[in-house]
Amino acid sequence: MKTQVCIIGAGPAGLLLGHLLRAEGIECVVLERRTGDYVLGRIRAGVLEQVTVGLMRRLGLDGRMKREGLPHDGFNLADGERLIRIDIEELTGQHVMVYGQTELTRDLMDASAERDLQVVYGAEDVALHDVDSASPYVTYVKDGLEQRVDCRFIAGCDGFHGPSRQAIPASEGKEFERVYPFGWLGILADVPPCNHELIYANHERGFALASMRSATRSRYYVDVPLTEKVEDWSDERIWDELAIRLGPEAAANITRGPSIEKSIAPLRSYVFAPMRYGSLLLCGDSAHIVPPTGAKGLNLAASDVYYAVEALIGFFGKNDGGAIAAYSDKALARVWKSERFSWSLTRLMHRFPEDGRFERAMQVAELDYIASSRAAQTSIAENYVGLPV
Numbered sequence: 192m193k194t195q196v197c198i199i200g201a202g203p204a205g206l207l208l209g210h211l212l213r214a215e216g217i218e219c220v221v222l223e224r225r226t227g228d229y230v231l232g233r234i235r236a237g238v239l240e241q242v243t244v245g246l247m248r249r250l251g252l253d254g255r256m257k258r259e260g261l262p263h264d265g266f267n268l269a270d271g272e273r274l275i276r277i278d279i280e281e282l283t284g285q286h287v288m289v290y291g292q293t294e295l296t297r298d299l300m301d302a303s304a305e306r307d308l309q310v311v312y313g314a315e316d317v318a319l320h321d322v323d324s325a326s327p328y329v330t331y332v333k334d335g336l337e338q339r340v341d342c343r344f345i346a347g348c349d350g351f352h353g354p355s356r357q358a359i360p361a362s363e364g365k366e367f368e369r370v371y372p373f374g375w376l377g378i379l380a381d382v383p384p385c386n387h388e389l390i391y392a393n394h395e396r397g398f399a400l401a402s403m404r405s406a407t408r409s410r411y412y413v414d415v416p417l418t419e420k421v422e423d424w425s426d427e428r429i430w431d432e433l434a435i436r437l438g439p440e441a442a443a444n445i446t447r448g449p450s451i452e453k454s455i456a457p458l459r460s461y462v463f464a465p466m467r468y469g470s471l472l473l474c475g476d477s478a479h480i481v482p483p484t485g486a487k488g489l490n491l492a493a494s495d496v497y498y499a500v501e502a503l504i505g506f507f508g509k510n511d512g513g514a515i516a517a518y519s520d521k522a523l524a525r526v527w528k529s530e531r532f533s534w535s536l537t538r539l540m541h542r543f544p545e546d547g548r549f550e551r552a553m554q555v556a557e558l559d560y561i562a563s564s565r566a567a568q569t570s571i572a573e574n575y576v577g578l579p580v
């Protein structure tokens with residue numbers, strides 16, 4: 192097969208990129224290792240910045256999001272005693288959209304056929320070749336048969352563990368990484384949220400987050416040491432811990448119920464630079480990971496895609512090779528600012544094993560400063576709602 196762009200990975204980055212390229216008349220194909228159901232089975236955050244909402248609107252695929260999504264004008268920080276509301280609407284004039292990543296991925300998947308976006312599920316042994324040439328190609332196995340895709344560009348949208356980043360020689364890139372000494376134990380339950388907005392809590396006992404998927408489905412997290420096992424955390428134990436960490440005001444409104452999903456996820460900050468090598472562009476988790484504290488993972492994938500589409504339109508539409516050359520610097524400029532915000536909020540809201548009384552006092556003081564400073568709240572708000580692309 193011959194195409195203009197071969198996209199590896201049918202997660203949010205790969206599907207968003209594929210749809211946007213097809214909308215511009217650029218030929219592409221998406222190669223996905225798993226089945227569509229497997230991809231949809233992943234439980235992921237769903238706080239969308241305007242860049243993500245805007246790309247779905249640009250595609251005309253925001254209908255269900257407008258019907259079922261929850262626009263949020265603010266969120267809360269809690270210090271174990273009080274809620275500190277960050278009024279992002281008043282401070283930035285924007286809002287975020289609470290809409291599960293699974294639902295956004297489903298909307299993109301469901302539109303593939305009608306939008307003439309070819310997605311090959313069950314593409315095994317995907318391998319990238321001649322990525323530093325102007326005629327790269329990708330091989331894969333489908334139903335036992337070896338296939339080849341000749342293309343002008345490869346878009347590596349295959350997540351942190353995919354083959355694309357590995358196709359770049361180690362000497363051509365740099366890794367930046369911080370692995371955090373705790374994980375997030377998440378629980379999904381069909382109960383109404385305890386608050387109409389998100390609550391991020393830093394309690395003496397640790398971090399907690401009260402989030403949601405809808406008015407009837409809640410998503411909660413507590414941080415736990417990496418040695419913990421999910422089977423050691425009964426639903427009741429999680430509800431009890433949430434009630435303590437979220438503080439009395441939220442606890443009074445927690446509705447308990449059986450978990451429909453429960454898991455522990457590690458936290459990492461990671462960046463690989465550059466995000467382009469020859470004819471290979473990296474987008475999304477293949478190039479960077481953020482701790483979920485700032486809800487930036489999906490939104491960074493979206494801004495990478497925004498810059499990648501801009502570069503590919505420049506190349507194919509205006510024969511502007513400079514647009515491709517500028518991709519990595521443009522994408523990384525926003526990646527680093529989101530990495531900083533996610534790291535900073537993680538540092539503020541979690542108890543680190545090496546922390547002593549002084550570090551705890553600094554966290555309490557910073558939360559107290561945020562509670563009393565419009566400037567501090569504005570800084571948090573403009574990062575949370577998403578910096579401009």
Ligand code: APR
Pocket residue numbers: 199200201202203204205222223224225230235236292314317348349350351352353354474475476477487488489490492
């Ligand atoms: N061959 C083909 N597909 C692959 C391969 C491979 N060898 N390896 C990985 N993939 C697929 C995965 O199955 C997955 O569907 O690439 C896709 C990558 O999707 P994501 O991991 O969701 O990454 P991305 O699209 O960048 O979206 C980032 O997803 O993981 C969350 O927190 C993250 O919210 C962020 C968002």
Ligand code: PHB
Pocket residue numbers: 235236237238389402403410483484485486
């Ligand atoms: C979620 O709803 O899963 C969620 C929300 C906000 C975050 C992280 C996760 O920062």
